[in-house]
Amino acid sequence: MNQTKYIFVTGGVTSSLGKGIIAASLAKLLQARGYRTTIQKFDPYINVDPGTLNPYEHGECYVTDDGAETDLDLGHYERFLNVPTSQANNVTTGRVYLSVIEKERRGEFLGKTVQVVPHITNEIKDRMQLLGNTGEFDIVITEIGGTVGDIESLPYIESVRQLVWELGENNGIVIHLTLVPFLAAAGELKTKPTQHSVKTLMESGIKADILVCRTEHELSDELRQKLALFCNVKREAVIQSIDASTIYEVPNLMLEEGLDIVALKKLDLPKKATPDLKNWNVFLHRLKNPKHIVNIGLIGKYVELQDSYKSILEAFIHAGAANETKVNVVSVHSEYIDASNVAQKFEGLDGILVAPGFGERGIEGKIEAVRYARENNIPFFGICLGMQMAVIEYSRNVLGLSDANSTEMNMGTSHPVIDLMEEQKTITDKGGTMRLGAWKCDIKENTLAHKIYKNVTILERHRHRYEFNGEYLEKLENAGLKASGINPDTGLVEIIEIEKHPFFIGVQYHPEYKSTVANPHPLFVNFVAATVKAKQK
Numbered sequence: 001m002n003q004t005k006y007i008f009v010t011g012g013v014t015s016s017l018g019k020g021i022i023a024a025s026l027a028k029l030l031q032a033r034g035y036r037t038t039i040q041k042f043d044p045y046i047n048v049d050p051g052t053l054n055p056y057e058h059g060e061c062y063v064t065d066d067g068a069e070t071d072l073d074l075g076h077y078e079r080f081l082n083v084p085t086s087q088a089n090n091v092t093t094g095r096v097y098l099s100v101i102e103k104e105r106r107g108e109f110l111g112k113t114v115q116v117v118p119h120i121t122n123e124i125k126d127r128m129q130l131l132g133n134t135g136e137f138d139i140v141i142t143e144i145g146g147t148v149g150d151i152e153s154l155p156y157i158e159s160v161r162q163l164v165w166e167l168g169e170n171n172g173i174v175i176h177l178t179l180v181p182f183l184a185a186a187g188e189l190k191t192k193p194t195q196h197s198v199k200t201l202m203e204s205g206i207k208a209d210i211l212v213c214r215t216e217h218e219l220s221d222e223l224r225q226k227l228a229l230f231c232n233v234k235r236e237a238v239i240q241s242i243d244a245s246t247i248y249e250v251p252n253l254m255l256e257e258g259l260d261i262v263a264l265k266k267l268d269l270p271k272k273a274t275p276d277l278k279n280w281n282v283f284l285h286r287l288k289n290p291k292h293i294v295n296i297g298l299i300g301k302y303v304e305l306q307d308s309y310k311s312i313l314e315a316f317i318h319a320g321a322a323n324e325t326k327v328n329v330v331s332v333h334s335e336y337i338d339a340s341n342v343a344q345k346f347e348g349l350d351g352i353l354v355a356p357g358f359g360e361r362g363i364e365g366k367i368e369a370v371r372y373a374r375e376n377n378i379p380f381f382g383i384c385l386g387m388q389m390a391v392i393e394y395s396r397n398v399l400g401l402s403d404a405n406s407t408e409m410n411m412g413t414s415h416p417v418i419d420l421m422e423e424q425k426t427i428t429d430k431g432g433t434m435r436l437g438a439w440k441c442d443i444k445e446n447t448l449a450h451k452i453y454k455n456v457t458i459l460e461r462h463r464h465r466y467e468f469n470g471e472y473l474e475k476l477e478n479a480g481l482k483a484s485g486i487n488p489d490t491g492l493v494e495i496i497e498i499e500k501h502p503f504f505i506g507v508q509y510h511p512e513y514k515s516t517v518a519n520p521h522p523l524f525v526n527f528v529a530a531t532v533k534a535k536q537k
């Protein structure tokens with residue numbers, strides 16, 4: 001068996017430079033050349049997973065098929081590579097320490113003093129090689145979160161240093177992503193922050209093999225030469241990553257810069273075929289040359305921060321391209337919607353998506369949004385909490401159960417149409433206790449869901465605690481709210497829809513997590529198509 005090769009991606013100067021996009025783009029190119037590639041993310045924070053983090057702090061929490069709550073960068077990896085990730089693809093400091101402490105309690109270290117080096121670093125190195133050791137991948141790309149020089153990233157950087165040394169020549173390389181800022185007053189690009197960042201990396205014993213420089217302006221030849229000389233890398237290994245109009249352009253930009261070729265050369269691997277990006281570029285062409293434009297309202301409570309609904313926004317990009325339609329997502333904060341202003345707030349919207357979320361803030365606004373969409377025949381799509389709001393709205397305004405609610409919002413409601421599953425009622429720990437990961441759903445024939453999926457069995461990813469209360473199923477169905485998707489193992493309702501409506505569907509799971517460039521999610525594709533149709537009418 002050939003040895004798996006490792007690429008480590010570190011970041012310097014500032015956070016949010018787009019390490020995840022660079023890692024995903026490089027992986028895409030290597031994959032397109034015929035290499036089996038995967039990406040993993042190591043995050044320096046102490047939370048065991050991002051499941052309990054506020055979306056304002058860390059963006060959305062992404063969920064994999066095996067139920068891992070992970071960093072949103074894993075979403076980019078899947079969207080670019082069209083290969084599912086798992087628990088092994090995302091590791092945090094919290095998880096590493098938890099594991100080492102549990103081993104110490106079990107006496108596995110035989111009375112040794114447990115220290116950062118070697119115990120923590122060994123744990124990190126083991127986890128860095130988990131995917132590589134499966135034999136399923138030729139190249140494993142590991143993204144190290146945070147910024148070089150941070151206290152919390154030091155154990156990771158030390159682990160990378162050790163691992164590159166242990167793997168031997170041409171088996172492990174380091175790509176360092178930095179910022180080359182443009183100083184308006186001086187009218188020039190500055191290399192000093194990059195030089196300092198590379199120096200910081202060298203103080204930890206790591207020499208960057210490739211520099212990827214984020215910039216708003218083209219890097220001149222002279223500037224690249226200077227960076228190569230002062231940062232001790234080959235001239236061809238100074239890669240420019242200029243701001244792009246869409247993240248999906250980045251693989252092409254990296255191809256032009258030769259990032260994949262430099263990496264393969266350093267890893268002593270053959271170039272194989274020129275990357276086949278035909279389908280990727282068809283998608284890009286459709287994305288950039290839309291024939292229609294629609295405005296879709298995203299009703300949520302974290303709308304101020306784009307990253308809170310990252311996967312939904314990306315799913316709209318995939319679905320928009322599939323429909324040759326530019327989707328303008330209009331964020332509407334649910335807290336400020338009520339019966340008196342809903343018509344004015346929704347003016348000019350061709351479709352309404354009620355977003356997932358937790359807690360009671362902005363709930364009545366979401367219910368009002370559903371009512372407006374239902375009564376005015378506006379295409380409606382509810383995800384997770386959005387689906388639950390549709391059930392509550394229908395129960396209140398069609399069934400006449402004015403007190404209908406979810407026990408998440410009102411423990412004392414006399415009509416808990418949304419309630420906790422029995423086994424959830426005794427749980428006090430909040431981390432990782434929800435219905436998580438891929439669950440089956442059986443779809444009834446001759447329904448909107450069946451028309452969309454063209455399938456009777458699907459697997460979709462979940463992340464929630466509260467469920468549709470089956471005791472109200474018959475009443476709601478008789479009143480016209482159909483349950484078109486049911487989980488075969490638990491009997492829980494997964495999909496609801498209204499027949500006499502241009503497009504009205506709510507799902508208990510998160511379809512946005514599975515939408516990729518190669519496979520845009522059918523729910524989003526059909527929802528966008530319905531909004532185009534509604535607009536033309």
